[in-house]
Amino acid sequence: xxxxxxxxxxxxxxxxxxxxxxxxxxxxxxxxxxxxxxxxxxxxxxxxxxxxxxxxxxxxxxxxxxxxxxxxxxxxxxxxxxxxxxxxxxxxxxxxxxxxxxxxxxxxxxxxxxxxxxxxxxxxxxxxxxxxxxxxxxxxxxxxxxxxxxxxxxxxxxxxxxxxxxxxxxxxxxxxxxxxxxxxxxxxxxxxxxxxxxxxxxxxxxxxxxxxxxxxxxxxxxxxxxxxxxxxxxxx
Numbered sequence: 001x002x003x004x005x006x007x008x009x010x011x012x013x014x015x016x017x018x019x020x021x022x023x024x025x026x027x028x029x030x031x032x033x034x035x036x037x038x039x040x041x042x043x044x045x046x047x048x049x050x051x052x053x054x055x056x057x058x059x060x061x062x063x064x065x066x067x068x069x070x071x072x073x074x075x076x077x078x079x080x081x082x083x084x085x086x087x088x089x090x091x092x093x094x095x096x097x098x099x100x101x102x103x104x105x106x107x108x109x110x111x112x113x114x115x116x117x118x119x120x121x122x123x124x125x126x127x128x129x130x131x132x133x134x135x136x137x138x139x140x141x142x143x144x145x146x147x148x149x150x151x152x153x154x155x156x157x158x159x160x161x162x163x164x165x166x167x168x169x170x171x172x173x174x175x176x177x178x179x180x181x182x183x184x185x186x187x188x189x190x191x192x193x194x195x196x197x198x199x200x201x202x203x204x205x206x207x208x209x210x211x212x213x214x215x216x217x218x219x220x221x222x223x224x225x226x227x228x229x230x231x232x233x234x235x236x
Contacts, residue, residue: 027079027224028224029226030054030056030224030226030231031054032052032054032231032232032233033052033053033054034050034051034052034196034231034232035233036171036172036232036233036234037172039166039171042163042166042167043159043162043163043166044150044162044163044165044166044170044171044172044173045171045172045173046157046162046172046173046175047172047173047174047175047198048175048176048177048198049177049194049196049197049198050196050197050198050228050231050232051196052195052196052231053195054195054196055195055221055222055223055224056195056196056223056224056225056226056231057193057195057196057197057199057218057221057223057224057225057226058083058196058197058198058199058225058226058227058228058231059080059081059082059083059199059201059214059225060082060083060084060085060151060174060176060198060199060200060201060228061082061083061084061085061201061202061203062084062085062086062087062111062151062200062201062202062203063085063086063087063090063111063115063202063203064084064086064087064090064091064097064098064203065090065202065203065204066203066204066205066207067091067094067097067098067203068203068205068207070207070208071203071207071208071211072097072100072101072104074207074208074211075101075104075106076104078215079104079105080225081104081105081106081107081225081226081227081230082101082106082201082227083106083107083109083149083174083227083228083229084098084101084106084107084108084109085109085110085111085149085150085151085174086098086108086109086110086111086135086139087111087112087113087114087115087135087153088112088113088114088134088135088138088139089113089114089115090115092138095142095143098143099143102143105227106227107145107227107229107235108139108142108143108145108147109139109147109148109149109150109151109174109229110132110135110136110139110147110149110150110151110168110170111135111150111151111153112131112132112134112135112152112153113131113132113134113135113138114131114153115153116131116153117153117154117156118154119131119152119153119161120152120156120157120158120160120161121156124160125160125163125164128160128161128164129164129167129168132150132164132165132168132170133168135147136168136169136170145236146169147170148170148171148172148229148234148235148236149170149171149172149174149228149229149232149234150165150168150170150172150173150174151173151174151175152173152175155175155176157173157175161173171232171234172232172234174198174228175198176188176197176198176199176200177189177197177198178193178197178198178199178200179199179200179201180199180200180201180210180211180213180214180217181200181201181202181210182206182209182210183206183209183210183212183213184213185213185214185217192217192220192221193217193218193220193221193223194221195223197223198228199214201214
């Protein structure tokens with residue numbers, strides 16, 4: 001569902017118009033004003049929010065437990081690309097379900113094989129690495145693209161995990177400061193969405209209510225939903 005390439009703005013930082021046809025919304029694209037930090041000292045960087053002057057917001061959806069056609073339809077209807085942090089053990093019963101999201105512009109990233117929320121405290125480097133690499137291999141096999149971003153189960157991370165993430169070939173650990181949960185928005189900072197926010201959602205029974213809460217907050221803040229990987233330059 002990607003629109004045709006826009007003409008860059010003269011300043012190199014502002015939005016440019018992208019035209020679409022049919023009933024699809026007009027999707028604005030933005031020239032990124034942020035560069036993903038490199039792996040330093042063998043440790044993957046941790047990204048909680050994107051510092052940007054562009055009016056953009058990034059939707060991320062985790063796990064993959066509830067595979068409702070409604071979730072596919074909502075993202076397609078509103079033409080919202082999303083970063084899907086999927087867990088092998090959660091999606092293994094029907095990985096093909098998530099190919100529909102890929103077809104409409106979303107990408108699959110790494111959320112481990114087991115989703116052990118205590119892996120930081122219970123596991124050492126090698127066991128963490130094995131769990132992360134296992135999802136790397138599975139996602140590559142199922143979706144034809146090797147993930148570039150990692151989300152820790154439960155959000156907890158450590159220096160050991162950052163080393164394992166980098167060793168697995170991933171470029172960053174992605175957390176969040178805003179989430180759509182139980183049909184409403186929760187904010188760690190402030191009481192509304194801000195440019196550069198990374199929003200957490202889940203594939204849960206209340207997906208439609210959570211999506212509606214996110215969309216209302218996104219529109220109220222005047223932000224454009226763009227793909228995190230595109231903005232970071234790690235979509236390949």
